[in-house]
Amino acid sequence: MKLYNNTTNAVVQALDQIFGEQRYADKVIEKVLKQNSKWGARDRRFIAETTYDIVRWYRMLREISQAGEHEYWKLLGAILVLQDIPLPAWEEFNGVYPNEIAKRKRNADKVRKIRESIPDWLDALGEKEIGKLWDKELTALNEEAQVVLRVNTLKTSKKELRERLEEEDIETYSIDGFPDALLLKERQNVFTAPSFKGGLFEVQDAASQMIAPFLKVEPGQRVIDACAGAGGKTLHIAALMKNKGRIIGMDTEKWKLDELQKRARRGGVTNLETRVIDSSKVVKRLANSADRLLLDVPCSGLGVLKRNPDAKWKLSEEFITNVKELQQHILQDYCEMVKPGGLIVYSTCSILPSENQHQVKTFLEKNPDKYELLEDNHVWPSDGFDGFYMALLKRK
């Protein structure tokens, strides 16, 4: 593989923004690629994949390349050596010694937190929370995420969409057990496809596609999605309801709800209303009003490190402590919105019991006469997709 000056420079610039300026990897890569629209598909893939790989393996690469902070060329050199790509004789790669790197890699492989490239505190937390399972899940979290589409059944069927995508040179597979999911054969940008612009599908991980059906929504019901964000799951709920009944999408961030409205228009959703939660009154006003309530709460995001590897370096123990308090607060205060007899799903994209079943247990212990747990389900990163937790509760 031949390396080019402009694409390797783009990787280094992206790394500087991610680590130096603490910006989100996906946003940085999107912007770098947008600024250089003349690059072909191969160059774009090299930049995106190499940047993500270096973010994912940052700790291990620093160890084996002995790179100091901000020495991004050394990190790039090290990953190229690991991928058996010969380094060109550029001065930027001075100080990158393939034999030394190979030797240090053998030593790094003996220590889990370096081999798996994870901060000390997070490695300790993962082991404390899920014990022996941590080894396997940590390895799975370092795999590259697959790209999964959700067929928008308001506008098309899976069969029709597959055919349409083929005409647009996008090859997909069905996934057993996921009725509306199509897996991309090859990673590619689907957001420019006419079928995307026409609202025929959304990009949504297969595990995330389990949440809306878990809530057992039906056409004609009144459903509240209280942490709707930009609406990945809201749109799925709308499709399952066949646009019949009413959905209220709520969030504390107006800009996310604006994005949800935009996506809803593209997807042909007509039964959605959004409400910004800017005071506790917004929630109180909806007391006893919903047949179904989704609480897809803010969380550590530890189940989705495959797609957000930079979260490893941005998360902190303090953030996790605070978000857990918020989760319990949301459970305590928002469940009142469901009618007696109605169903609630509490979900996270975390694999930590302290954000999942322990939160549900605490909530039920505080409200023994009002709510009961019907069932819960863990989806592990080692199952192949994102890690999720979902609990189905009933208001008595």
Ligand SMILES: C[S@@+](CC[C@H](N)C(=O)[O-])C[C@H]1O[C@@H](n2cnc3c(N)ncnc32)[C@H](O)[C@@H]1O
């Ligand atoms: C896990 S994300 C939701 C993802 C979304 N459901 C989806 O499927 O795309 C959690 C959301 O909760 C929102 N949030 C944070 N604090 C909140 C609160 N107190 N009440 C409601 N939503 C809140 C965040 O802005 C964020 O959009």
